[in-house]
Amino acid sequence: MRRLADPLLWLIVLFVALLVAMPWSKPLFAAWFPQLERPLYQQDSFVQLALAHISLVGFSSLLSVIIGVGAGVLVTRHAGREFRSLVETLVAAGQTFPPVAVLAIAVPVIGFGAEPAIIALLLYGLLPILQGTLAGLDAVPASAREIAEGVGMSARQRLWKVELPLAMPVIVAGIRTSVIINIGTAAIASTVGAKTLGSPVIIGLSGFNTAYVIQGALLVALLAIVTDRLFERLLRYLA
Template identity: 50%
Template sequence: MIGRAALGLAAAVLAAFLLAPERFAPLLRPLAANGAPPIYTQTSLLGLTLWHLALVAAAVAASTVVAVGLGILVTRPGWRDVLPLARTVTSVGQTFPPVAVLALAVPLMGFGSGPTLLALFLYGLLPIFENTLAGLTGLPPAVTEAARGMGMTPAQRLVQVELPLALPVILAGVRLSAVIALSTATIGSTVAARTLGEVIIAGLLSSNTAFVVQGGVVVGTLALLIHAGFVWLERRLAPGGPSDRR
């Protein structure tokens, strides 16, 4: 109960700050040295936040489609030999840091959101793929045998039995990918992507701690809220969870 209240308060304060940041100027003014502005006003903070979230959502959605698809493929009979290759492909993003991906992608894709989307997409593949693999291979044999005994086709078993049971584990991977992408997206501002990293970088370049703090706090609060939202959803969808008792 206390945790929910704290999250609700954090969400309310975040919304109030994004809608009317100037009201928080007295709180941040001590962090702005030499008369520097305490609130970042070059671009709307609400607009930057929405662009940041849209970028993360697009990258995580693409990572989820590819990683879950590969996870399903390599757990099907006749395709298990592809597992090493699939694991290698999904590990690429973890092998190359996002900064390196940005550096390689800019000459090909130009400045803007494209390189950042690519970096976040590659970085998010592995957690989702491994959790999909764990969810689909960790099902109780009795359940799959019962589904087979009922005469279900492989496609029916996948859609009606395997994926629903594995969904909480898959969502845990999506949650990890989303939280990582949310924080990593800030570096996208170095290649002209519209993210909250713009506020942090502006603060670092001008030695304005107020900018750095507000950008970091917004990203951190969003990460906590997204994490909590996924955890709630995983519990709702878990076998024996609230959604099963209705």
């Protein structure tokens, strides 16, 4: 009974139910928007769009985690501390570029599709992960490092067995922020030919079809909420 009362479970069920039921919601949107000839987006399957959206965000976020956490660890080591301000500046500068501008620059070089979107999402998602990694590692008590060194741990052992485990809740919080941002940002990837839940939104905006916009935006928002709750559950477990 406790599991059935879990809000996260019902959010997941609601998201899946909307994906499956959306193709049969034409009468509902036709009643809400009687002036529209095509009140339901039917160019692509909503399930396929959701899977493509999740894959795009997941792959770009994985790259962001590898680069962001790796850079954060590197600049907190003795050999890389002098590069910390430079790395922070470069990553912060990457997020100041609007994703649309990154797509506009990348498309002529790479072409249309998911590749330019991955670059935009990677640049946009790095800063929260880097900041979370730096904050987490800086918050590790000096006494914990001294104890680890006192029992004979090497620098690598101290990092993997002491520093990263203690910093993990803060690092995951940064990853959480990055992923949630990119779920919304990935919607604009449809402007360069990538299939995402933003496809109905982009087509709806260009064709003045409010129903399309609502259908896509509702699913993107619900996906972001579900993902946020999943990260909250993960942070609670780590704590």
